[in-house]
Amino acid sequence: MGTQRRKILGILTAAAVLACGLLAAPWAPRLSSDISGDRALAEAVRPLLQKPADQVSVVYLEDGTAKFAGFGADEHTEFEIGSVSKTFTAALLADAVERGELTLETTVADILGPELADPDAEIGTVTLAELASHRSGLPRLSTDPASLVFSFLGPVLHRDPYPASPAAVLDHAQSASVGGRGRVSYSNFGYAFLGQLLAKAAGMSYADLLQQRILDPLDMEDTYAPVTADNLRPGAPTGRSAGGQRQAAWTANGTAPAGGIRSTPADMARYIQALLAGAAPGSKALDPQWDSDGDGEQVGLAWFTQVSSETPDRAVTWHNGMTGGFASMAALDRDAGRAVLTFSNVATGQEEAALTLLKEGI
Numbered sequence: 001m002g003t004q005r006r007k008i009l010g011i012l013t014a015a016a017v018l019a020c021g022l023l024a025a026p027w028a029p030r031l032s033s034d035i036s037g038d039r040a041l042a043e044a045v046r047p048l049l050q051k052p053a054d055q056v057s058v059v060y061l062e063d064g065t066a067k068f069a070g071f072g073a074d075e076h077t078e079f080e081i082g083s084v085s086k087t088f089t090a091a092l093l094a095d096a097v098e099r100g101e102l103t104l105e106t107t108v109a110d111i112l113g114p115e116l117a118d119p120d121a122e123i124g125t126v127t128l129a130e131l132a133s134h135r136s137g138l139p140r141l142s143t144d145p146a147s148l149v150f151s152f153l154g155p156v157l158h159r160d161p162y163p164a165s166p167a168a169v170l171d172h173a174q175s176a177s178v179g180g181r182g183r184v185s186y187s188n189f190g191y192a193f194l195g196q197l198l199a200k201a202a203g204m205s206y207a208d209l210l211q212q213r214i215l216d217p218l219d220m221e222d223t224y225a226p227v228t229a230d231n232l233r234p235g236a237p238t239g240r241s242a243g244g245q246r247q248a249a250w251t252a253n254g255t256a257p258a259g260g261i262r263s264t265p266a267d268m269a270r271y272i273q274a275l276l277a278g279a280a281p282g283s284k285a286l287d288p289q290w291d292s293d294g295d296g297e298q299v300g301l302a303w304f305t306q307v308s309s310e311t312p313d314r315a316v317t318w319h320n321g322m323t324g325g326f327a328s329m330a331a332l333d334r335d336a337g338r339a340v341l342t343f344s345n346v347a348t349g350q351e352e353a354a355l356t357l358l359k360e361g362i
Contacts, residue, residue, distance in 0.1 A: 028052065028244050029051075029052035029053060029054040029240055029242070029244055029346045029348075030052070030053075030054065031046075031049060031051070031053040031054065031056065031071050031072075032054060032055055032056075032071040032072025032073075033071070034071065034072045035069070035070070035071060036068075036069070036070040036073070036074045037067070037068040037069040037070050037074060037075065038060075038067040038068060038069045039069075040362055041058060041060050041067050041068070041069035041362050042058075042069035042070075042071070044357065044362040045058045045069060045342075045353055045357060046071075048350075048352065048353035048356050048357065049071075049350060049353050050348050050349065050350055050352065050353070051348065052242055052244070052346055052348055053071070053344055053346055053348055053350075054072060054240065054344070054345055054346050055070070055071060055072035055073040055077065055344070055345040055346075056070065056071045056072070056073065056342065056343065056344045056345075056350065057069070057070040057071075057073040057074065057075065057077055057079070057265045057342070057343045057344075058070070058265075058340070058341070058342050058343075058353070058354075058357075059075070059265050059268065059269045059272075059339075059340065059341040059342075060338075060339075060340055060357060060362060061269060061272060061273055061276070061338060061339040061340070061341075062336075062337065062338045062339075062361075063337060064273065064277075064337070066266075066269040066273065067362075068265055068266070068269075070265075073265075073343070073345070074265075075264060075265040075266040075269070076222065076264050076265075076266055077237070077264060077265065077343075078222065078233075078236060078237055078262055078263070078264055079237075079239075079262065079263065079264070079265075079326050079328060079343040079344075079345065080239065080249070080250055080261075080262055080321075080323045080325070080326035080328075081261050081262065081263050081268070081321050081326070081328045081343070082250075082259045082320075082321025082322045082323045082326060082327065082328055083188070083258065083259045083319065083320065083321035083322070084261070084268075084319050084320065084321040084328050084329075084330055085225070085256070085257065085258060085259045085260055085261035085321065086191045086257070086258055086259070086302040086319065086321075087285065087302045087303060087319050087330070088210060088214055088257075088261060089132075089191055089194060089195045089198070089257040089258070089302065090132050090282065090285040090300075090301035090302035090303065091214055091275075091280065091281055091282030091283070091285050091301075092195070092198050092209060092210065092213055092214065092281075092282060093128055093132050093194065093198060093282065093285070093301055094281075094282030094283070094284045094285040094301055095213055095214070095281040095282035096198060096201070096202070097284075098281075098282070098284070101201065101202070102128060102198075102201060103128075104127065104128055104129035104132075105127050105128075105129065106127065106128050106201075107124060107125055107126060107127050107128075108123055108124050108125070108126050108127075108173075108197065109124035109125065111197050111200055111201050112124070112170070112174075112197075112200070115170075116174065117171075117174045117175070118174070121174065122178050122181075123173065123174055123176065123178055126138075126178060126181070128194065128197070128198075129301075130181070130182075131190045131191070131193060131194040131197075132191075132194055132285075132301040132302060133184065133289065133290050133299045133300070133301060133302075134184050134185055134186050134187050134190060134299065135181065135182055135183060135184055135185075135290065136178060136181060136187065136190045137177070137178030137179055137180050137181030137182070137183075137185070138173065138176055138178060138187045138189050138190040138193065139176060139177070139187065139189055140185070140186060140187050140188055140189065141188055141189050142164065142169070142172045142173075142176070142189045142192075143172075143176055143177075144164070144168075144172040144175075146164075147162075147164050147168075147172065150162070150163055150164075154324070155241075155324055158241070158245050158246065158247045158248055158324060159248045159324075160229075160248055160249065160250045160251060160252065160253075160324075161250070161324075162192075162250065162252040162253055162254070162255035162259075162260075163253055164253060164254045164255065165253055165254045166196045166199070166205070166206065166253070166254040167254070168254055169189075169192045169193055169196050169254035169255065170193070170196050170197075170200070170254075172189075173189065173193040176189070184290065184291075184292045184293070184299055188255065188258040188259065189255075189258075191257055191258035191259075191302075192252075192254060192255040192256075192257050192258045194257060195256065195257020195258065196254060196257065198257075199257075205227075206225065206227070206256055206257050207224070207225040207226075207227050207231075207256070210225055210261075211224070213281055213282075214271075214280070214281055214282070217281055218270055218271060218274055218280060218281075219270065220263070220267040220270060220271060221267070222263065222264040222266070222267045223261065223262065223263040223264070223267045223268075223271075224261070224262055224263075225256045225260050225261050225262075226249070226251045226256075226260070226262065227251055227252070227253055227256050227260060228251050228253060229248075229249060229251055231251070232249055232251065233262075236249060236262065237345060238325055239323070239324070239325020239326040239344075239345040239346060239347065240325050240345065240346050240347070241324060241325060241346070241347050242346060242347050242348050246325070247323070247324035247325030247347075248324070250323040250324055250325075259321060259323065265341065265343055268330070268341055268343075269341065272330060272332065272339045272341060273339075275332070276332065276334060276337055276339060282301075284300075284301075285300055285301035285302060285303060286300055286303050286317055286332075286334065287300045288300045288303075288305040288315075288317075289301075292304060296308070300317075302319060303317050303318070303319055304317070304318055304319065305317045305318075306318065314333060314335065314336075314359075315333070315334070315335070316331055316332070316333060316355065316358065317331075317332040317333075317334055318330060318331045318332065318351075318354075318355075320349060320351055322347055322349060323347065324347060325345065325346070325347055326343070326344060326345055326346075326347065327342075327343075327344045327346065327347055327348055327349050327350060328341070328342065328343050328344070329341065329342045329349065329350055329351045329353075329354040330354075331351075331354040331355050331358045332358075333358055338358060338361075339358070340353075340354040340355075340357045340358045341354065342354045
């Protein structure tokens with residue numbers, strides 16, 4: 001075993017021992033009794049919410065109208081949206097294609113050019129479509145030794161596990177293996193790489209690209225990618241783990257394209273309504289294009305579309321997200337023009353609540 005690997009294993013072992021003293025919950029999350037917004041929606045969703053929960057906000061979209069309900073939160077409460085951030089990165093790609101700046105078949109080598117460390121490496125032939133649909137073969141997380149340590153220690157110590165810079169993400173991806181290329185295998189690392197490639201092609205930072213191409217056109221003033229803790233807005237909330245531990249903000253630095261965006265239910269309602277109407281930049285990202293598994297699921301650019309054997313005439317397009325202290329879900333019935341969004345300041349997924357409301361209505 002190499003010296004570097006022994007060092008990493010030693011750190012991980014020490015962290016695991018340390019974790020034993022950190023797992024006792026200082027506070028048990030309980031769903032807030034402070035209800036705001038639409039009472040009928042609140043009563044419909046309350047029995048569907050998974051525990052533990054504290055502050056939860058729900059959005060019900062139908063026929064171009066948004067209804068909001070909150071428990072200790074309202075439509076202007078800020079949440080980390082986790083991997084729902086990937087849908088914004090996918091929209092940036094689809095928008096760049098619509099602008100004629102890139103194509104889905106543009107490769108890593110096309111963008112990096114002479115900066116590609118090894119011109120003969122397979123990573124250079126990976127396309128933007130493969131990255132955006134989780135078919136690139138890149139692993140779920142970076143295999144860079146330092147990144148692996150942070151990805152383990154971050155959740156244990158309730159810190160952001162993604163400190164790698166944009167330059168580091170671009171560098172680490174070039175030395176990563178692409179085993180299983182062509183099959184859908186969910187990759188945070190692949191999406192971080194995709195977002196940084198899009199930023200590089202546009203000649204600006206990911207945060208600026210997001211602002212100019214998506215957020216400004218949709219008037220999403222309360223949505224942003226802070227990238228580092230220094231850029232968090234005043235009063236930016238933090239969440240809790242399911243065990244009740246307070247979590248630091250996950251700003252994600254170079255991994256922001258995969259999960260570093262913060263938003264509000266009101267802004268997200270505006271975004272999803274524009275997607276449903278085909279009016280948002282990069283709306284074509286929603287369209288399913290590749291088979292994801294053998295159970296009727298397909299993937300587009302970030303978005304998954306599922307057709308149930310019980311309701312073969314109804315497709316659900318969805319994406320969820322989770323950070324150390326927040327959880328989110330976006331579920332869309334594009335044919336019905338309906339969507340349900342859930343946001344929580346506890347890392348407890350509320351996917352079933354969203355899917356049930358989408359199916360049954362209120």
